[in-house]
Amino acid sequence: MSRRYNFCAGPAALPTEVLEQAQQDLLDWQGRGLSVMEMSHRSDEFQGIARQAQEDLCELLSIPDQYHCLFVQGGATAQFSAVPLNLMGLTGKADYLNTGLWSSKAIEEARRFGEVNLVADGQPASYCSLAPIEQWRFSEAADYFHYTPNETIGGFELNEIPEVPSAPLVADMSSTLLSRPLDVSRFGLIYAGAQKNIGPAGLTLVLVREDLLDRALAVVPRTLHYRLIADHHSMLNTPPTYGWYLAGLVFQWLKREGGLGVMAERNRRKADKLYAAIDGSGFYANPVEPQYRSRMNVPFTLADGTLNDAFLEGAEESGLLNLRGHRSVGGMRASLYNAVPEAAVDALVGYMNEFERRYG
């Protein structure tokens, strides 16, 4: 068996230890004679798995008591609809910040259900920069403020949680949740598809404050209704049981590794190393204004784009997988989620230097 270094943006690398545990459990979970995939979600066994995962998540993020942790399906994309459907019940208006392709998709969807005020727009700057917060245009009254702290495609990140008048804050944290400690109490709602930094595709996490559960539009489908999902402990219908179990193994792994503070340090070192290699060369470039550079997703281009395929082929031969950039951005992208070890970044930087020496 040889596991290579996987820089995929999503579905992304999982910790090898987690996959080994899953392999061990696959046919016969803890001597019960069946797989987690074959258990009723109502069984004592699965209820125990579900509860443990929720407790570990709350511990890792120090989630305050008045929040519900929902384990749902539909990806972050379903949340683009669920957020306005559940929260636009007061004024029918919301403030949105546009920092990249994922926020623009969230905006497009929210417009189907209410009035969207674009607070600031990074699109004219090709999502590489953004007006300072003093210039953002907030609504007089809005039901919430939505933003995407880390844009997975463009590699654009807001490091600070913005201080905004239009509370509550709602954030799509698909590619950054659990990559560092987070003050959950600053947010009304956080959602994240699991397949970037949490677990396998098919599971989505929603952390929602209790007081936001009763603002839904009348038309919200039952499967997206936060109050109903919370009241049924995420078992209104069959939840993504195997994804829930695997995410639980990831939470245990994070605790063993020392928690989110340790992850933050490690992720900082990984990103610093890669950006230093890019900036120190005359061959590679990252277009994002330095204060907004993502620690999780690092896009970069080669000085000569005709070498892209040669770069990717050589990378694969060196055991470095999935470095092709998103089709809308081009070039390369290295995603550096928790499960990507520092040794992977060292190997990537070594390969980049060697490639530059040969072709640069």
Ligand SMILES: *Cc1c(COP(=O)(O)O)cnc(C)c1O
């Ligand atoms: C991947 C991603 C999405 C889309 O997730 P799906 O699970 O495919 O719906 C949305 N937002 C961000 C920030 C992402 O990284």
